Amino acid sequence: MESGVVILIGLFFSVAVYLMLSKQLVRMLLGIAILGNAVNMLIFTNGRLTREVPPLIPEELYTPAIQTANPLPQALVLTAIVISFSFFAFLLVLAFRAYQELGTDGVNTMRVAEPEDDQTPPQGY
Amino acid sequence: MRTIIFRTIAPYLSALMVLFSIFVLLRGHNEPGGGFIGGLIAASAFAIFGIACGVASVRRAIYFHPMAVAGFGLFMAALAGVLSIFKGQTFMTSQWLIFDFFGVEIALSTPMVFDIGVYLVVVGAIGSIALALEERESD
Amino acid sequence: MAGSSVTVDLSQAMITAHVAAADWLVVAPSLITILGGSLCLMLRKHTSLQPKLGNAFLGLLVLANLALLARVLDHGIITMVMGNWLPPFGIAFTVDTLGATLSLIASIVAFCAGIFGSATVDATGRRYGFYPFLLLLMTGVCGAFLTGDIFNLYVWFEVLLISSYGLLILGNDRIQLDGAVKYGVLNLIGTNLFLIATGLLYGIFGTLNMADIAMKAAALEGAATGTLATVAALYFLAFAMKAAAFPVNFWLPASYHTPNVVVSAVFAGLLTKVGVYALIRVFVLILPESRAYMADVIALVAIATLMTGAIGALAQSEVRRLLGYVVIAGIGAMLAGVAVGSTLAVSGAVFYAVHSIIVMTALYMAAGVMKLIGGSYDLRKLGGLYNKNAAFAAVFLVLAFAVSGLPPFSGFWPKIILVDAAFADGRAWLAAAILLSGFLTTLAMGRVWIFAFWRGGPEGTPDGELATATATEGSASLAGGAIWVPLGILTALVIYFGLQPEWMLELSTQGASGVVEPLGYLRSVFGEQG
Numbered sequence: 001m002e003s004g005v006v007i008l009i010g011l012f013f014s015v016a017v018y019l020m021l022s023k024q025l026v027r028m029l030l031g032i033a034i035l036g037n038a039v040n041m042l043i044f045t046n047g048r049l050t051r052e053v054p055p056l057i058p059e060e061l062y063t064p065a066i067q068t069a070n071p072l073p074q075a076l077v078l079t080a081i082v083i084s085f086s087f088f089a090f091l092l093v094l095a096f097r098a099y100q101e102l103g104t105d106g107v108n109t110m111r112v113a114e115p116e117d118d119q120t121p122p123q124g125y
Numbered sequence: 126m127r128t129i130i131f132r133t134i135a136p137y138l139s140a141l142m143v144l145f146s147i148f149v150l151l152r153g154h155n156e157p158g159g160g161f162i163g164g165l166i167a168a169s170a171f172a173i174f175g176i177a178c179g180v181a182s183v184r185r186a187i188y189f190h191p192m193a194v195a196g197f198g199l200f201m202a203a204l205a206g207v208l209s210i211f212k213g214q215t216f217m218t219s220q221w222l223i224f225d226f227f228g229v230e231i232a233l234s235t236p237m238v239f240d241i242g243v244y245l246v247v248v249g250a251i252g253s254i255a256l257a258l259e260e261r262e263s264d
Numbered sequence: 265m266a267g268s269s270v271t272v273d274l275s276q277a278m279i280t281a282h283v284a285a286a287d288w289l290v291v292a293p294s295l296i297t298i299l300g301g302s303l304c305l306m307l308r309k310h311t312s313l314q315p316k317l318g319n320a321f322l323g324l325l326v327l328a329n330l331a332l333l334a335r336v337l338d339h340g341i342i343t344m345v346m347g348n349w350l351p352p353f354g355i356a357f358t359v360d361t362l363g364a365t366l367s368l369i370a371s372i373v374a375f376c377a378g379i380f381g382s383a384t385v386d387a388t389g390r391r392y393g394f395y396p397f398l399l400l401l402m403t404g405v406c407g408a409f410l411t412g413d414i415f416n417l418y419v420w421f422e423v424l425l426i427s428s429y430g431l432l433i434l435g436n437d438r439i440q441l442d443g444a445v446k447y448g449v450l451n452l453i454g455t456n457l458f459l460i461a462t463g464l465l466y467g468i469f470g471t472l473n474m475a476d477i478a479m480k481a482a483a484l485e486g487a488a489t490g491t492l493a494t495v496a497a498l499y500f501l502a503f504a505m506k507a508a509a510f511p512v513n514f515w516l517p518a519s520y521h522t523p524n525v526v527v528s529a530v531f532a533g534l535l536t537k538v539g540v541y542a543l544i545r546v547f548v549l550i551l552p553e554s555r556a557y558m559a560d561v562i563a564l565v566a567i568a569t570l571m572t573g574a575i576g577a578l579a580q581s582e583v584r585r586l587l588g589y590v591v592i593a594g595i596g597a598m599l600a601g602v603a604v605g606s607t608l609a610v611s612g613a614v615f616y617a618v619h620s621i622i623v624m625t626a627l628y629m630a631a632g633v634m635k636l637i638g639g640s641y642d643l644r645k646l647g648g649l650y651n652k653n654a655a656f657a658a659v660f661l662v663l664a665f666a667v668s669g670l671p672p673f674s675g676f677w678p679k680i681i682l683v684d685a686a687f688a689d690g691r692a693w694l695a696a697a698i699l700l701s702g703f704l705t706t707l708a709m710g711r712v713w714i715f716a717f718w719r720g721g722p723e724g725t726p727d728g729e730l731a732t733a734t735a736t737e738g739s740a741s742l743a744g745g746a747i748w749v750p751l752g753i754l755t756a757l758v759i760y761f762g763l764q765p766e767w768m769l770e771l772s773t774q775g776a777s778g779v780v781e782p783l784g785y786l787r788s789v790f791g792e793q794g
Contacts, residue, residue: 020453025445032452039459046467073466076415080459082161083422089254090429091448098441112442113522121581121643122715122723196305196396203298213282216291218348
């Protein structure tokens with residue numbers, strides 16, 4: 001099962017990279033969203049995939065009696081989902097505002113901060 | 126978007142969603158749920174209310190500014206971890222207060238306070254983003 | 265919990281010993297800033313109260329960090345594990361000299377920025393949340409310096425990232441939105457790379473505690489060099505992106521000149537240095553073998569960064585963008601320390617980080633003052649500032665000397681250490697790059713001083729004459745101490761570390777030896793059997 005998931009992760013990563021290489025900001029943001037999902041699956045797979053045994057320890061034991069699912073990657077993925085979700089929401093608002101103010105969503109045409117007709121510094125008095 | 130059906134149903138729907146979000150928040154300690162998901166449900170309730178009845182009425186309804194709500198939640202969540210200093214334990218050690226209330230066992234704990242803080246942070250932060258987006262649309 | 269009939273021996277998983285209240289100093293910096301930040305957030309409408317409250321909390325933060333550093337120097341490395349779990353189960357905060365020193369310097373700089381901001385951030389900026397975001401940024405910065413858990417480090421990175429977004433778009437100008445888009449997208453990709461590497465590292469070792477990983481990685485003894493090198497390369501890319509090292513540095517000069525100048529000052533001082541700190545922590549402490557494996561690559565990146573920064577600075581006529589490139593040149597010097605990796609080199613990198621935090625913040629503040637007095641950030645339009653305010657011209661000259669690495673100021677000692685360490689390691693070209701970059705930076709900074717301060721007036725003023733009518737409308741707000749006090753404190757620190765470097769030398773050497781020979785670090789987390 002792991003190899004199947006790994007191929008899927010690879011697919012996600014390639015889609016994400018392809019979208020992030022685009023010149024449109026919206027596509028880049030979609031790429032980042034997919035990248036976040038790819039990373040989450042990667043962490044999840046790195047915790048080893050097992051089938052549906054909840055990690056509960058019987059009361060009289062210190063360790064689980066049988067092999068159980070790894071609870072830590074789930075916690076990590078949850079944290080990462082929360083973070084990437086809020087960042088995505090923020091960047092979406094930011095991109096929308098930038099589109100309204102700058103009138104473009106092409107990364108090559110956003111030149112307010114670094115104008116193209118930038119002058120070289122003075123060479124003498 | 127602002128059909129009469131939607132506008133009539135939206136307040137009830139929002140109220141129901143906020144109620145459900147509190148239910149999800151409180152069951153979160155041992156069962157699926159919790160502060161984050163509860164907060165998201167509540168924030169989407171405000172978003173729906175905003176779409177139907179306008180952003181101004183949402184702001185009036187929640188009275189406090191969403192970011193202030195988020196700030197209060199953060200404050201609460203941070204304080205929940207501090208209580209353990211009085212018992213000589215490390216930061217974020219959970220403290221429990223379990224008592225009987227007419228035969229029903231009530232468990233109050235710092236994780237719950239923390240979760241309520243998370244709930245408020247999410248409601249405030251996501252709510253203010255959603256309201257900001259809706260305001261732009263209506264201009 | 266309720267309903268348990270079997271008695272469980274908790275001592276196998278949890279700490280049962282009493283924790284001294286003084287150990288709470290470990291979390292105090294993050295806690296103070298979270299509480300202060302959320303309080304300021306609640307009171308965001310009270311714009312006159314905000315600076316007082318914000319600066320009070322920032323002052324408290326400085327005191328907490330001082331106490332923490334004193335305790336670390338007194339008692340050795342302190343570890344506190346959240347929620348009373350035994351390491352490596354709980355999230356550990358492990359504070360050594362390195363983390364405590366950087367945290368202290370960062371908080372001093374933030375305090376100065378808070379004071380500076382009370383004069384330069386208007387009511388709108390305050391309502392948009394300058395103080396809450398500054399405090400929450402410090403939560404992230406101090407948390408990153410003090411944590412002992414690699415996933416927690418990622419979380420602190422995100423905390424400081426989201427607060428930096430808030431600071432960056434304070435005021436909502438067009439140019440700010442442009443800068444914020446580039447900064448935001450690229451930094452988010454960088455932290456995602458960090459997360460990927462952390463996920464892979466967890467897959468290899470099954471733990472996220474830094475001390476635990478360091479022990480397990482050392483136990484492998486070269487059995488997994490390739491796998492670890494892959495992870496290390498990812499970490500390097502992620503932290504290089506954060507620190508703005510050469511191939512991934514272009515977001516910095518594209519965004520750092522867009523926000524309010526005090527925000528630029530905080531960013532230039534702190535954010536890139538957090539990246540360098542993470543690089544030292546991960547490469548020197550956790551994966552020393554991979555660092556040795558990648559040393560040549562890191563050295564090449566360091567040289568390229570040193571050169572890009574210095575040459576870029578030479579090509580700018582906008583003071584803030586010029587300073588952005590100077591930040592990058594400094595990052596190159598610190599990377600050189602990581603590339604060499606000896607105790608001496610790392611101590612040089614740490615000292616340089618301290619120097620860079622202070623001097624870059626002071627320089628950006630000085631740029632803000634230049635705008636207030638001279639009316640522009642452009643070298644073509646500036647001029648005659650020496651004539652208008654000679655004391656300020658002297659301050660700027662001190663800072664320019666310091667950032668170029670000239671004696672007798674704070675930049676001199678770390679550069680000497682780094683050059684010495686590079687020679688000792690047989691990397692003469694690395695030493696040469698550091699010196700050449702310092703020389704080019706001297707040229708760039710000297711040009712700023714000559715054009716903005718020394719000549720009579722803006723471009724077009726005949727040589728030897730003084731411009732008569734120039735913009736001085738900002739001078740009314742210059743009267744207050746809120747601008748001069750922070751600038752004065754930082755400049756005094758620059759001079760102090762230049763004339764009396766022993767204290768900081770000892771701290772950085774102790775910090776560096778703590779990560780190069782991590783036995784004390786491991787013992788602090790796992791007790792004596794580690």
